[in-house]
Amino acid sequence: MIGVRSTSFGEGHELTFVDKFGTWLSSRRLLKIMKNADGKVVADIGCGYDARFGMSLLARVGRLILVDVSFNPDLTRNPNVKCISGTLPTALGGIESNSVDYVILNSVLEHLDDPSETLRELRRISKSGSGVCFVNVPTWLGKVALESSAFRFHLSPAFEIDDHRRYYSVHELWQALRDAGFMPSEMTVRRHKFGLNAYAVCRPR
Numbered sequence: 331m332i333g334v335r336s337t338s339f340g341e342g343h344e345l346t347f348v349d350k351f352g353t354w355l356s357s358r359r360l361l362k363i364m365k366n367a368d369g370k371v372v373a374d375i376g377c378g379y380d381a382r383f384g385m386s387l388l389a390r391v392g393r394l395i396l397v398d399v400s401f402n403p404d405l406t407r408n409p410n411v412k413c414i415s416g417t418l419p420t421a422l423g424g425i426e427s428n429s430v431d432y433v434i435l436n437s438v439l440e441h442l443d444d445p446s447e448t449l450r451e452l453r454r455i456s457k458s459g460s461g462v463c464f465v466n467v468p469t470w471l472g473k474v475a476l477e478s479s480a481f482r483f484h485l486s487p488a489f490e491i492d493d494h495r496r497y498y499s500v501h502e503l504w505q506a507l508r509d510a511g512f513m514p515s516e517m518t519v520r521r522h523k524f525g526l527n528a529y530a531v532c533r534p535r
Contacts, residue, residue, distance in 0.1 A: 335417075335441070335493065338398040341379035348485045355523045356436050356466055357383055363432075363464055363531055367391055370431035373455065375418070375448075376438030381405055383436070395430065397421050418442055422451040430455045433463045437527075439506075440467050440494045449510030456534045463532040465507070467498045472526035503528045 345353070360383065364372075367387060373395040374384035381396045388394055388410065396405060397414045406413050414424045418438070433452050439445050452463050468476060473494075480491040498506070504519045512532050519530045 335399055337379075338400045339376070339378040339437075339490070340382075341400055343487060346486055348479050352437075352523070353382065356527075357386075359466075359522055359529060360434065360436070360464060363462065367432055371395065371429065372432045372434070373397065373425060373430045374434045374436075375422070375452070376435060376441075383434070385411075395425060397425075419444060419448040419451045422448070422455060425455045427454050428457055428461075431457055431461055433461065435464065436466045437468070439465060440496055440498070443495060445496070445506060446510050449507060449512070453511050453532075453534050456532075458534055461534055463512075463530070463534070465503070465530045465532070467503055467528055468494070469499060469521065469526060469528050470497045472523075473497045475526050498528055500528045503530055507532060 368390050369392040371393045372384065372387060372391045374381060375397045377384050377396045377398050379398070379400060380402050384394050384396055385405070388408070393410055393412070395412045395414065399415060399417060401413050401415065405411055414421050433456050435452060439448070442448055456463050476486065476491050480486040480488045500519050500521055504517065507517055507519070507530055508514065512534065516534055517530055517532050519528065521528050
């Protein structure tokens with residue numbers, strides 16, 4: 331993901347079954363939210379080395395913005411894809427204010443040293459009145475599952491879990507978004523993925 335890292339998720343190693351299953355569950359939730367994404371501008375922040383979810387939307391969306399510390403070179407060759415390489419929140423400075431229809435921050439916030447500024451940037455780049463921000467994070471229950479998978483059963487890369495700075499309850503995610511400037515009327519925050527994750531759907535006015 332993005333923080334002080336020099337590599338993106340999925341770079342240099344194959345995704346495990348646990349990684350793929352978790353990504354699939356998040357993708358199902360996102361696709362329900364993004365029913366009207368045809369022809370829209372989508373920004374996948376912390377998209378991973380291969381930007382699997384973002385690239386799966388490429389045939390539908392008008393423009394795809396990808397942000398991470400490194401990319402598969404094939405991603406940069408598509409004229410409808412803008413790749414921004416850098417760390418958060420600085421890399422988001424390359425995206426215009428009030429310009430993105432769908433902003434995705436999926437399993438990224440827990441890796442960041444400065445989550446508040448990144449969330450403020452998400453609100454800035456989202457289109458007022460019609461934009462949607464999706465934020466997904468692991469919960470404290472998810473911490474137990476993730477650490478067991480990585481450290482005990484070796485089903486996930488341990489370095490990914492060691493890179494986590496924090497975990498969130500629904501209340502803590504709501505508060506982080508509120509502190510970043512999202513209004514209560516703009517946010518829906520819930521648990522999903524069997525309680526292992528919390529997600530927020532924010533619609534800035």
